[in-house]
Amino acid sequence: MKRFNYSDLSKAAIQKLVQRNVDPAEEIRAVVEDVIKNVRANGDKALFDYAAKFDKVELKSLFIEKDEIGQLASTLQPDQKQALQMAYDNIYKFHQTQLKTEDKVETMPGVTCWRELRPIEKVGLYIPGGTAVLPSTFLMLGIPAQIAGCHEIVVCSPPQRNGKVNAYIAYVAHLLGIEKIYLIGGSQAIAAMAYGTESIPKVDKIFGPGNQYVTKAKTIIQSTTNTAIDMPAGPSEVLVIADESAVPEYVAADLLAQAEHGVDSQSVLVTTSTELAEKVQAELTKQLPVLPRAEIAGKAIDNSYIVITNTLDEAMDFSNQYAPEHLILATASWRQITGNIINAGSVFLGNLTPESAGDYASGTNHTLPTSAYARAYSGVSVDSFVKKITFQHITPDGIKNIGPTVETLAELEGLQAHKNAVTVRMK
Ligand SMILES: NC(=O)c1ccc[n+]([C@@H]2O[C@H](COP(=O)([O-])OP(=O)(O)OC[C@H]3O[C@@H](n4cnc5c(N)ncnc54)[C@H](O)[C@@H]3O)[C@@H](O)[C@H]2O)c1
Numbered sequence: 334m335k336r337f338n339y340s341d342l343s344k345a346a347i348q349k350l351v352q353r354n355v356d357p358a359e360e361i362r363a364v365v366e367d368v369i370k371n372v373r374a375n376g377d378k379a380l381f382d383y384a385a386k387f388d389k390v391e392l393k394s395l396f397i398e399k400d401e402i403g404q405l406a407s408t409l410q411p412d413q414k415q416a417l418q419m420a421y422d423n424i425y426k427f428h429q430t431q432l433k434t435e436d437k438v439e440t441m442p443g444v445t446c447w448r449e450l451r452p453i454e455k456v457g458l459y460i461p462g463g464t465a466v467l468p469s470t471f472l473m474l475g476i477p478a479q480i481a482g483c484h485e486i487v488v489c490s491p492p493q494r495n496g497k498v499n500a501y502i503a504y505v506a507h508l509l510g511i512e513k514i515y516l517i518g519g520s521q522a523i524a525a526m527a528y529g530t531e532s533i534p535k536v537d538k539i540f541g542p543g544n545q546y547v548t549k550a551k552t553i554i555q556s557t558t559n560t561a562i563d564m565p566a567g568p569s570e571v572l573v574i575a576d577e578s579a580v581p582e583y584v585a586a587d588l589l590a591q592a593e594h595g596v597d598s599q600s601v602l603v604t605t606s607t608e609l610a611e612k613v614q615a616e617l618t619k620q621l622p623v624l625p626r627a628e629i630a631g632k633a634i635d636n637s638y639i640v641i642t643n644t645l646d647e648a649m650d651f652s653n654q655y656a657p658e659h660l661i662l663a664t665a666s667w668r669q670i671t672g673n674i675i676n677a678g679s680v681f682l683g684n685l686t687p688e689s690a691g692d693y694a695s696g697t698n699h700t701l702p703t704s705a706y707a708r709a710y711s712g713v714s715v716d717s718f719v720k721k722i723t724f725q726h727i728t729p730d731g732i733k734n735i736g737p738t739v740e741t742l743a744e745l746e747g748l749q750a751h752k753n754a755v756t757v758r759m760k
């Protein structure tokens with residue numbers, strides 16, 4: 334990993350370091366635009382063609398249903414079922430508390446305002462399945478959708494070589510009570526859910542992480558259709574802030590955990606200790622080669638770096654500029670510095686809190702903003718699946734109280750009809 338001294342870095346150099354691939358290569362953009370156009374024009378036919386081209390599968394059907402899902406789900410080992418059930422329970426417990434009724438507010442006598450939640454009716458969940466099949470992502474999206482009460486949940490995931498979904502995905506569908514899974518991956522899945530095809534329903538909002546094709550497709554359809562998206566959740570990343578109290582073996586393991594997601598993942602270490610940086614590098618050299626996905630993780634690590642700072646304040650300052658998807662505080666004094674976090678998707682505190690726990694089973698959501706979008710977006714939650722509709726009610730006394738103010742404001746904007754709508758009620 335390349336190493337930089339924070340004090341040697343100019344503002345421009347920091348900007349360059351924290352910059353990630355928000356806009357993918359021209360080549361990826363062009364492919365995605367083409368896919369969207371083709372799916373829009375040719376519907377299901379384009380989806381069959383792309384399954385053959387990108388996923389190397391000649392599909393007989395674009396979806397599998399309840400019976401087949403049940404059969405696949407039944408093939409899991411008891412310990413696998415138990416682990417998925419425990420993850421389900423913890424994620425459910427954490428997300429359930431997010432559905433809150435808000436109080437009504439009387440802003441002035443006789444004028445009452447409030448907000449009520451309504452689920453988004455039709456949602457589309459994208460479950461990645463290119464380099465690794467991610468049943469955990471299905472839990473992370475399906476559970477909040479279920480808690481929110483979304484009426485129609487459309488699920489797309491790339492087909493396996495046998496033209497089905499992986500058995501773990503099937504088991505999660507069974508846990509969530511989802512009876513149909515569309516066998517579509519990549520940008521074609523996003524286009525299908527945004528425009529609808531003969532088989533795939535158009536949805537109101539699309540959720541889920543994915544590779545650069547998926548993420549680009551989401552950002553394009555967000556600006557060209559009336560289908561919304563959760564956020565740009567692209568290649569995984571982690572930033573670890575560590576001091577001399579950190580355990581090099583753990584830090585290296587955390588860096589590799591995100592690196593193994595893809596060659597375009599990034600793992601950054603920001604530390605006040607040069608000695609720790611050296612020990613972590615030695616650990617990386619030890620741990621990397623034995624990983625089954627060593628080649629992928631190795632490329633991501635080559636694409637990553639270490640920043641040495643003089644103080645933890647400087648480390649936090651760098652982290653806030655980077656705005657990581659995952660932030661790990663491997664410092665003895667983590668309690669004193671959490672208040673200084675401005676930008677991060679999800680935070681992991683102390684030496685015994687591996688990021689992997691949040692990826693799978695602690696309860697928090699792992700669908701998180703990447704590429705510095707944590708400066709403005711939060712991760713997926715029940716909130717992402719609901720709209721908050723405002724309501725107001727005015728009594729006879731209330732209209733007398735608020736009427737003159739509205740009349741004056743309408744008058745000063747020159748909007749006579751607005752004023753009149755109040756005046757007629759005050760006679
Ligand atoms: N930010 C988050 O919250 C989060 C969570 C989980 C995973 N992730 C990220 O999601 C990503 C998953 O990526 P993945 O590739 O494994 O799965 P994926 O499902 O996102 O992508 C696979 C699909 O990409 C399409 N594709 C592949 N090569 C193509 C090409 N040359 N042209 C057009 N389309 C092509 C294919 O249709 C394939 O089905 C990883 O980068 C991982 O880090 C992020």
Ligand SMILES: N[C@H](CO)Cc1c[nH]c[nH+]1
Pocket residue numbers: 467469470568569570591658692699700701
């Ligand atoms: N770390 C990923 C989010 O960036 C989520 C994940 C799924 N499985 C393992 N990890």
Ligand SMILES: [Zn+2]
Pocket residue numbers: 569590591594692
């Ligand atoms: Zn992960």
